[in-house]
Amino acid sequence: MEKIRTNKPASLKTFNISDTDSGISYESTEDETEVNTPTYSPSLMDPIENVMKPENLLEKFVEAGGRRYLNDNTVKCFLPADQEEVKRAHDQNYVEKTIWGGNYSAPVSENLSLGASVLDVGCGAGAWITDMALDYPVSVFVGIDIIPLFPENHPSNSVFLKCNILNGLPFPDNTFDFVRQGYVVISIDWQAWKEKVVKELIRITKPGGYIEIMDVYRDPTNSGIICQKIDSYLMENFRKAGINPASGTDVIKTFNEFKDKVIVAPIEERTYYFGKKAGRIGEATLKYTLEAYRGMKIIFAHIMGITEEEFEQMLIDYEKECDEVMSHRSRYRAIIQKR
């Protein structure tokens, strides 16, 4: 018998203490439960599922902790789906454009200036599409996402469609000159991405056209204790949810399995620095990251077994920590040309 100390947020239901691979122990302020090991393993979706009531079971979105989330446990994007998140996503896109020196790395600028067809798969709040559509007014931009959080005001050369990539993309073969995807690998089941999505991306790209995948490359380096703690919980839970949280080399390997159809360029990598020491860009990167973590506060509190207030304090300390140790993390862009 092992004594497990629990401090589950009050809003959460009682879980089955039956799952195997938690490795997480809870500090207690309230109850102490004696159970047989193995211990209860929290899931990222628990807090969202826990606010479900019979009367909102059929609703697409639910409110939890003052934020709005998609009510669909098959979608592995745990960020909120509300106007605060739209603003954060636009800020992030602006900062990342600065870090990379542009919205894309594939050699498509001439094509875009002459008039190309472009698809953003899992476009989220449409920040990339909106910015690109303004930069290239004679090109046509399509954004698709399962969560319809699309901007109301967008350039007339852009359009948004709600669709689930896992059911296939609703376009004929060889439709787009440029197909891009940003932070979707980290929001989707890795097996499904590998087995379904990659084939669809190749299918809808025109021969000679480009695919660009942007996502998380490596875990944070040179990070302080709080950063490491937050990140290790998140990464462990992403893996449990079937997500590949650092997919750079795996994405390259997957496309290389279709060598008869595509040419894969060496991966491009950028380091993102966090905090004041890295100047205004470091401050801006830290700001949108903290806002993303705050957006997932109910989820973090749940998987870490702490209260939302304790998690908020952790973020305040994390910000201070970033002023002392300039932690950094790495993102990649993989560029693939269809033969």
Ligand SMILES: C[S@@+](CC[C@H](N)C(=O)[O-])C[C@H]1O[C@@H](n2cnc3c(N)ncnc32)[C@H](O)[C@@H]1O
């Ligand atoms: C982390 S967000 C990135 C959004 C945007 N690309 C960006 O960089 O800001 C991941 C996006 O993938 C979308 N997504 C996840 N699963 C999806 C699916 N099966 N079909 C379509 N979109 C999906 C989510 O709704 C979310 O908007």
